[in-house]
Amino acid sequence: xxxxxGQSEAxxxxxxxxxxxxxxxxxxxxxxxxxxxxxxxxVGQRVEVPLGRGNRAAAGIVVVVGGEELLEGIPAxxxxxxxKVHQARLPERLIELARWISDYYICPLGMTLxxxxxxxxxxxxxxxxxxxxxxxxxxxxxxxxxxxxxAKVVQAWEAVKxxxxxxxxxxxxxxxxxxxxxxxxxxxxxxxxRRVERDVVKARTPLWDRFRVEPPKGxxxxxxxxxxxxxxIAATLGRFGVHLLRGxxxxxxxxxxxxxxxxxxxxxxAALMLVPEISxxxxxxxxxxxxFAGGDPxxxxxxxxxxxxxxxxxxxxxxxxSHAKIVVxxxxxxxxxxxxxxxxxxxxEHATDYKxxxxxxYNGRDVAIKRAQxxxxxxxxxxxxxxxxxxxxxxSGKYALWELTRRVxxxxxxxxxxxxxxxxxxxxxxxxxxxxxxxxxxxAIGPRLGAxxxxxxxxxxxxxxxxxxRGYSSxxxxxxxxxxxxxxxxxxxxxxxxxxxETSEGMRGTIVRCHHCLAEQILPRKCPVCSRxxxxxxxxxxxxxxxxxxTLARWLVPGETLIxxxxxxxxxxxxxxxxxxxFARGEVKVIxxxxxxxxxxxxxxxxLVGVINADTGLTLPDFRSSERTFQLxxxxxxxxxxxxxxxxxxxxxxxxxxxxxxxxxxxDYRGFAEEELRLRKASGLPPATRMARIVVRDEDxxxxxxxxxxLAELIHAARTKDVVVLGPGPATIxxxxxxxxxxxxxxxxxxxELHAALAKVRSAxxxxxxxxxxxxxxxxAVV
Numbered sequence: 001x002x003x004x005x006g007q008s009e010a011x012x013x014x015x016x017x018x019x020x021x022x023x024x025x026x027x028x029x030x031x032x033x034x035x036x037x038x039x040x041x042x043v044g045q046r047v048e049v050p051l052g053r054g055n056r057a058a059a060g061i062v063v064v065v066g067g068e069e070l071l072e073g074i075p076a077x078x079x080x081x082x083x084k085v086h087q088a089r090l091p092e093r094l095i096e097l098a099r100w101i102s103d104y105y106i107c108p109l110g111m112t113l114x115x116x117x118x119x120x121x122x123x124x125x126x127x128x129x130x131x132x133x134x135x136x137x138x139x140x141x142x143x144x145x146x147x148x149x150x151a152k153v154v155q156a157w158e159a160v161k162x163x164x165x166x167x168x169x170x171x172x173x174x175x176x177x178x179x180x181x182x183x184x185x186x187x188x189x190x191x192x193x194r195r196v197e198r199d200v201v202k203a204r205t206p207l208w209d210r211f212r213v214e215p216p217k218g219x220x221x222x223x224x225x226x227x228x229x230x231x232x233i234a235a236t237l238g239r240f241g242v243h244l245l246r247g248x249x250x251x252x253x254x255x256x257x258x259x260x261x262x263x264x265x266x267x268x269x270a271a272l273m274l275v276p277e278i279s280x281x282x283x284x285x286x287x288x289x290x291x292f293a294g295g296d297p298x299x300x301x302x303x304x305x306x307x308x309x310x311x312x313x314x315x316x317x318x319x320x321x322s323h324a325k326i327v328v329x330x331x332x333x334x335x336x337x338x339x340x341x342x343x344x345x346x347x348x349e350h351a352t353d354y355k356x357x358x359x360x361x362y363n364g365r366d367v368a369i370k371r372a373q374x375x376x377x378x379x380x381x382x383x384x385x386x387x388x389x390x391x392x393x394x395x396s397g398k399y400a401l402w403e404l405t406r407r408v409x410x411x412x413x414x415x416x417x418x419x420x421x422x423x424x425x426x427x428x429x430x431x432x433x434x435x436x437x438x439x440x441x442x443x444a445i446g447p448r449l450g451a452x453x454x455x456x457x458x459x460x461x462x463x464x465x466x467x468x469x470r471g472y473s474s475x476x477x478x479x480x481x482x483x484x485x486x487x488x489x490x491x492x493x494x495x496x497x498x499x500x501x502e503t504s505e506g507m508r509g510t511i512v513r514c515h516h517c518l519a520e521q522i523l524p525r526k527c528p529v530c531s532r533x534x535x536x537x538x539x540x541x542x543x544x545x546x547x548x549x550x551t552l553a554r555w556l557v558p559g560e561t562l563i564x565x566x567x568x569x570x571x572x573x574x575x576x577x578x579x580x581x582x583f584a585r586g587e588v589k590v591i592x593x594x595x596x597x598x599x600x601x602x603x604x605x606x607x608l609v610g611v612i613n614a615d616t617g618l619t620l621p622d623f624r625s626s627e628r629t630f631q632l633x634x635x636x637x638x639x640x641x642x643x644x645x646x647x648x649x650x651x652x653x654x655x656x657x658x659x660x661x662x663x664x665x666x667x668d669y670r671g672f673a674e675e676e677l678r679l680r681k682a683s684g685l686p687p688a689t690r691m692a693r694i695v696v697r698d699e700d701x702x703x704x705x706x707x708x709x710x711l712a713e714l715i716h717a718a719r720t721k722d723v724v725v726l727g728p729g730p731a732t733i734x735x736x737x738x739x740x741x742x743x744x745x746x747x748x749x750x751x752x753e754l755h756a757a758l759a760k761v762r763s764a765x766x767x768x769x770x771x772x773x774x775x776x777x778x779x780x781a782v783v
C-alpha cells in the first residue's frame with residue numbers, strides 16, 4: 001500500500017538514478033540516488049523524489065534509467081518511489097556534459113544539473129492552455145475538397161499544409177502571408193482545420209525587438225579573408241575541432257559566423273552562438289534574427305539575463321521543441337536544449353563574463369568546447385584579443401588558427417595617442433602658476449582629451465569614454481599624511497567608495513558604499529583620528545559626468561545627450577538597451593561608463609574614444625592584470641573609426657611605457673602575447689601550467705585558518721612531485737561580508753595531474769564546494 005509520499009511495497013522496476021538538487025557529492029558515472037519509477041520516465045527528465053528520513057520532497061534530474069542492476073545490493077522493498085514526473089527534460093547529451101562539469105569543476109552533479117535548467121522552466125512560468133488549429137487527416141480533407149470548394153480555399157489549404165502545426169489562428173495568418181483571418185476561419189468552418197488545446201508558453205515581445213533601431217541587413221559581399229576562413233571552417237563541419245578566429249575589431253567576424261550558420265542549417269542541423277552578457281544587445285541579436293528568422297521570429301531563440309521569467313521559458317521551449325534551430329545567448333546558453341548541434345561559436349572568447357563566480361564555477365568557453373566534442377561538431381572561438389590560453393593552444397597546433405587582419409570596407413584602425421598623465425599634470429601646474437593654459441579640464445578629463453572631445457562634438461560626432469571606476473570618488477582619507485587614516489568598510493578589508501545619491505523627490509545626498517558587501521554609511525565630515533576635515537580622493541564615473549555636464553554644457557546635458565552607463569544607472573537590460581537605441585539614433589552624443597561599454601558596440605559616428613586612467617587594472621595583485629588591461633584598452637579602442645571618418649583613441653596613463661599600454665596603442669596583439677607568454681612560462685603560471693584556487697571562508701578567523709591549513713596539508717599529501725601547493729594565506733581581500741578568507745593555489749604541469757591531486761582529497765570527502773569552501777578550477781581572477 002502506498003504511503004503519503006507515493007511509496008509502494010511493489011518490488012518491480014524500472015528503476016532510475018536521480019541527481020537531486022542538493023550538495024550530495026560523489027564521483028563516477030553512476031552518481032545519484034536510486035528510486036522506483038511508477039510510470040514512463042526518461043533520462044534528463046525533472047522529477048520530485050522523497051529524500052531522507054522525513055521523506056521531504058526534493059527535485060532532481062534522472063541520470064540513469066535501468067533495471068535491478070541499479071539497486072547495487074539494496075533490497076528492492078527499501079527503494080522509494082518517484083513522487084512526480086515533470087514535462088521539463090534535458091537532452092541526454094547535456095547529462096553527459098553535466099557529468100564532465102561535475103568532475104572537472106569539483107561540483108555535486110545535482111547542483112550542476114540544477115544550473116542547466118532555468119528556474120522559469122522548472123516552475124512552468126508563463127504556461128497557458130490555449131486553443132490552436134491543426135489540419136484534419138488526409139481522408140477527411142479529401143472528402144471536404146471533393147464536395148466542392150473555391151480556388152481560394154484550395155490555395156489557402158495548400159499554404160497551410162506546408163506549415164508546422166498546430167498554431168494559433170493569428171500565427172497561421174502571418175505564416176500564410178494573409179492580410180486577414182478570413183482564409184483561416186474559412187478552413188476551420190469547412191472542417192479542414194480542427195481546434196485542439198495545448199499548453200504553450202506565453203510571453204511578451206522580447207527586449208531585443210522592442211529596442212531595435214537599425215533596419216534589417218541582408219548578406220554582404222565577403223572579403224577574400226572572410227571567404228577563405230568561412231570555406232575553410234565549413235569544410236570541417238561534421239567532426240569535432242577547435243578553431244580560433246582572431247580578427248581585428250571591425251574585420252567582420254560576425255559575417256563569418258552567419259555564413260557558417262547558413263551551412264549548418266542547410267545540413268539540417270542546429271547552431272549555438274555564445275556572446276558575453278553585455279555584448280548581447282538588440283544590435284547583435286538583430287543580425288541573427290534578420291538573417292534566419294524570416295517570417296517566423298521563433299526560428300531564433302535568444303537567451304539573456306534581461307528576460308522576464310516567462311520570456312526565458314518561451315525561448316528555452318523554442319529550443320527544446322526544435323522549433324528554433326539557432327540559439328544566441330550569454331554564458332548559460334551553452335546549456336540550451338538543442339538537438340543535433342552542428343556548430344558552436346563563442347564570440348569574444350577572452351571575456352571573463354564566461355566564468356561563473358558561483359557554484360558550479362564553470363567557464364562557458366571551455367564547456368562549449370566540451371559540448372562540441374560530445375556533439376561531434378566544430379567550435380569557433382572568436383576575438384580580437386584572444387585569451388593567452390587559447391592563443392597558446394593555437395600556437396601549439398591544438399587549435400586551428402584563422403586571422404582577419406583588415407577592417408571590412410578598407411577602413412583603417414583608429415590612431416591611438418598615449419597621454420602621460422604625470423607629464424600633463426606637471427605642465428598644467430606650470431601653466432597655472434603663470435596664469436596661462438586651459439583651466440576647465442583640470443580636474444578629471446585632462447586638457448588633451450578635453451580638447452579632442454570638444455572638437456568631436458563641434459563636428460557633430462559621437463564619443464565613448466571609458467572609466468572603469470564607479471561612484472564619485474575612490475576613497476575617503478585624512479588630508480594629513482602623518483595621520484594616514486583611510487575609511488574602510490566595517491565588514492570587509494576594502495575602502496569605502498563615495499557615491500552621490502538623488503532621490504525621486506530631487507533630494508541629493510552623499511554616502512560611502514562598499515562595493516563588496518554593499519554596506520552604506522553617511523560620508524563623514526571629519527577624520528575620526530585627528531578631527532581634520534575628511535577628504536574624498538579620486539575620480540569615478542559620477543564625478544566625470546558632473547564635470548562634463550558643467551564644462552561642456554553647450555553640447556552635453558547629463559541624462560539627455562550625456563549618459564552614464566555603469567552598475568548604478570543600468571538597473572535592467574531594458575535600461576541599457578534604451579540607451580543604446582538613443583545612441584544609435586544620435587540623440588545621445590557621449591556615453592561615459594565602465595567596462596560595460598568596452599565591447600559589442602558598433603556605431604559608425606563614434607569618432608573619439610577616451611580611456612581615462614588606463615592603469616586602474618594594472619594595480620591589481622593578479623598575474624592576469626596586464627593581459628586584462630591590454631584587452632580592455634584594445635576592445636574599447638576598436639569602437640572608434642568604424643564609419644567614413646577616421647577614429648581617434650586617447651589613452652590616459654601614468655605608466656606610458658607599460659608594455660600592455662604600448663602594445664594596445666600599436667594594435668600589436670602578437671607582440672604582446674609573445675612577451676606575456678614568455679613571462680608566464682618563466683614564472684610557472686597559466687597557461688604554461690594549470691591552476692586551481694581554493695578559498696576557505698568563516699566568520700571566525702582561527703576556524704578559517706585551521707580549515708585552510710588542514711586542507712592544504714591533505715593536498716600536499718595527495719600531490720605528485722610536480723604539483724605545487726601555495727598557501728594557505730590570507731586572500732587578496734582577506735575579509736568580505738564579515739567572513740575571513742584564506743586561499744590555497746594548486747598548480748600542476750597538466751590538467752590531469754592537477755585533478756589527480758584534487759580527486760584524492762575529494763574522494764575522501766575533504767574537498768567539497770559549498771558555502772564555506774569555494775573550489776575554482778582555471779580561475780580568471782585571484783582576488
